[in-house]
Amino acid sequence: MPAAEWINKHKPYLYFAGDRLLTPDDRLHAPRTDLPPFDLSLLKPLGWNGIDIKIESMGPDRLARSVQHYMSLHLSGEQHFDILVNDDGSGEVSDLVGITADDTDITITLVHCKYSCEPFPGARVDDLYEVCGQAARGAKWREYGTDALLRTLDRRAGKYAARNPGKTPDRQHR
Numbered sequence: 001m002p003a004a005e006w007i008n009k010h011k012p013y014l015y016f017a018g019d020r021l022l023t024p025d026d027r028l029h030a031p032r033t034d035l036p037p038f039d040l041s042l043l044k045p046l047g048w049n050g051i052d053i054k055i056e057s058m059g060p061d062r063l064a065r066s067v068q069h070y071m072s073l074h075l076s077g078e079q080h081f082d083i084l085v086n087d088d089g090s091g092e093v094s095d096l097v098g099i100t101a102d103d104t105d106i107t108i109t110l111v112h113c114k115y116s117c118e119p120f121p122g123a124r125v126d127d128l129y130e131v132c133g134q135a136a137r138g139a140k141w142r143e144y145g146t147d148a149l150l151r152t153l154d155r156r157a158g159k160y161a162a163r164n165p166g167k168t169p170d171r172q173h174r
Contacts, residue, residue: 023143046074048121056115057088057095060164068095068113075111085153088113089160093152094138106146110138 001009011024021029051070058069068088076084081098088095094110101107114131117124141149 045121046070052119053116053121054119056113058086059088067115071111071113072096075109079109081109085157087153087156089156091156093141093149093156094134097149097153108141108146108149110135110141112138 011026013024014022016022019031023029048070050065051067052065053067055063055066056068057063058066058072063069068086072084072086075081075096075098079098081100083099085097085099086095087093087097095113096111098109098111099106100109112131112134114127114134116122117126
């Protein structure tokens with residue numbers, strides 16, 4: 001089979017110079033160069049008092065000392081979500097998924113939580129690589145779309161309920 005025919009039949013992702021990407025559905029994605037650099041003054045350290053930053057997941061018992069529980073409370077205090085889902089676990093969409101809908105749009109916020117390799121906060125490259133790797137894997141949902149993401153969350157919630165009789169997935173409705 002000629003290479004051109006095989007490539008058209010099996011449609012790979014093609015990565016080009018300048019961070020451009022051609023997807024299997026023939027969409028060319030290019031970086032937005034008109035966006036200003038991120039304003040570093042918007043970054044604010046969080047106070048981790050009372051939190052064991054070596055414990056990531058709140059688990060079915062809603063462990064209050066965990067990074068994930070702390071972040072769910074922090075997010076709820078910082079912005080409005082119609083639903084905030086705890087999707088922590090193998091194959092997760094994200095540790096926390098915030099969903100807000102209005103008449104025209106659905107806004108989905110993916111929040112990845114990672115435990116620290118040390119007991120105290122610090123600027124550690126290993127910790128940064130961990131959470132950035134998870135965020136990079138989560139970026140696929142932009143391509144898969146809202147319907148696929150919501151179906152996945154629903155399927156995972158059903159599996160959670162089957163594994164944890166009597167406990168419901170941690171969803172905070174607003």
